[in-house]
Amino acid sequence: MNAPVTSRPDIMAALEDRGHRSTAPRRAIIRILEGKQEGFTAEEIGKELPDVGRATIFRTIKLLLEADAICKLNLINGAPRYSLSRVEHHHHTVCVRCGNVGEFRAATVERLMRAIGSDIPGKIVGHRIELYVTCRQCMTPDQPSRNSEGP
Numbered sequence: 001m002n003a004p005v006t007s008r009p010d011i012m013a014a015l016e017d018r019g020h021r022s023t024a025p026r027r028a029i030i031r032i033l034e035g036k037q038e039g040f041t042a043e044e045i046g047k048e049l050p051d052v053g054r055a056t057i058f059r060t061i062k063l064l065l066e067a068d069a070i071c072k073l074n075l076i077n078g079a080p081r082y083s084l085s086r087v088e089h090h091h092h093t094v095c096v097r098c099g100n101v102g103e104f105r106a107a108t109v110e111r112l113m114r115a116i117g118s119d120i121p122g123k124i125v126g127h128r129i130e131l132y133v134t135c136r137q138c139m140t141p142d143q144p145s146r147n148s149e150g151p
């Protein structure tokens with residue numbers, strides 16, 4: 001319960017805890033993922049690691065998903081994107097133009113989920129929320145920005 005706030009979970013250790021060997025290709029894949037704050041596709045990883053086979057990349061992604069080290073995001077169109085899971089419970093924004101993945105937490109959403117729990121048959125044990133957005137970089141500068149968040 002006293003984990004240092006700044007430390008990132010050691011992803012390879014998480015895999016080893018689950019009985020998976022620390023191999024050079026797996027370490028190479030994880031190193032690249034850690035540099036990709038904005039999310040990635042399996043194909044992008046493959047391009048950066050031409051020596052690592054596609055099967056190894058997909059298998060490693062599957063292991064990371066099982067270990068909850070990364071999140072899988074289903075895009076409206078296009079290949080699924082993945083992003084490192086940095087906080088325990090969070091939701092995602094995905095840019096529909098460039099695929100940039102963001103994380104957010106919102107107390108309002110959690111309150112809403114608790115509130116509707118009584119209207120839903122059964123017990124809610126979890127939820128996933130993905131908001132599809134046009135990110136700041138993809139908004140054209142000539143569009144009037146009416147929802148500026150101010151300083």
Ligand SMILES: [Zn+2]
Nearest residue numbers: 071083084085
């Ligand atoms: Zn996530």
Ligand SMILES: [Zn+2]
Nearest residue numbers: 095098135138
């Ligand atoms: Zn974008």
Ligand SMILES: [Zn+2]
Nearest residue numbers: 089090109110
């Ligand atoms: Zn939530």
